[in-house]
Amino acid sequence: MAIPKIVVLTGAGISAESGLATFRAQNGLWEGHNVNDVATYEGYLRDPILVHNFYNMLRNQLQQPTVKPNPAHLSLAELETKLGSDNVTIITQNVDNLHEQAGSKNVLHMHGELLKVRNEKTGQIFDCYQDICYTDNKLIRPHIVWFGEIPLYMEQIYQQLAQADYFIAIGTSGHVYPAAGFVQFANEYGVKTIELNLEPSLKENQFSSKIYGPASQIVPSFVAQLLAELSAD
Ligand code: APR
Structure with a gap:
């Protein structure tokens, strides 16, 4: 079979x-929290303890034993195993580690x-599984891209999109750029969306x-069908 290049964009x-809340649903994260307070650098400067508490809460939630990958995450992993990591790229807006x-x-x-x-000063990145206490080390911030900050890996992402055969967006509302603009970019490059x-x-x-x-x-059913089509080619 001719192996296609697949770029997947995932959202909340x-x-x-x-078991993880999305952002814009009723009872979503942005209904209970003010974006400007907890997801901007200005908010962090105003009240770093509030911001750390918010991400401490999310970090704790993510590590609950009930929070596990679901069949959607598992089928994308299977797609990568079958087609090879060079052919399947997941771009995720999610800050969880379920993929x-x-x-x-x-x-x-x-x-x-x-x-x-x-570390805000050196840029050095550390694994973190525990609550962060701001007063212990004032230079440590969440490794999260806040509103107004530049998303990561953009050059690599546009390169992958330009070379893709398929662009598949999963579970994203299309409100937040630059991710919301990827479909238009993919269309301009003749990618199937x-x-x-x-x-x-x-x-x-x-x-x-x-x-x-x-x-x-x-x-899972989309992935199964795609794999069946590819093996029939
Ligand atoms: N299966 C598939 N899609 C779902 C499901 C589900 N079980 N539940 C919800 N959705 C859809 C919703 O219909 C909605 O279109 O997922 C989308 C979630 O949208 P948002 O809450 O806006 O999340 P997302 O698109 O990931 O947000 C983008 O916004 O606040 C920022 O940085 C944050 O990365 C996030 C970005």
Whole structure:
């Protein structure tokens, strides 16, 4: 079979059925918290303890034993195993580590990672599984891309998108750029674009195919069908 290059963009919706709240739903994270307070650098300067407490809460939540990869994460890991890491790239806006837990290797965390912190002065990144106490070390901040900050891996991401055969967006509402603009970029490069989401996203009309339903169901069946089509080629 001719192995296609597949770029997958994931958002909070892929982790919803693993027990992690999305941002823009009712009861979502942005309903209970003010974005300007907890997800901007200005908010961090104003009240670093509040911001650390917010990410401490999310870091704790992520490490609860009930929070595990769901069939959507697992099927994407299987896709990478079958087609090879050179052919499957996951770009995730998620700061959880459920793709890695599922076994995916080629994952670009464009919005940072909850289980990492960094030294503001040196830029050095550290693993972090515990609560951070600001007063212990004032230079340590969450390794999270806040609103107004530049997402990570952008050069690599656009390179991957330009070379892709398929661009598959999963569980993202299409509100936040630059990720929301990837579908347009992919279309300009003649990439086949597919949306897999619970409901039509803001960018729905830019995708050439779309499937709606819970990620834990539609992603495994989409992956199985894609693998079947490829092995028939
Ligand atoms: N299966 C599939 N999709 C789902 C599911 C599910 N079980 N549950 C929810 N969704 C969909 C919602 O319909 C919505 O379109 O996932 C999407 C989640 O949207 P958002 O909450 O806006 O999350 P996301 O798109 O990842 O947000 C982007 O915004 O605040 C920032 O940095 C944060 O990375 C985040 C970025």
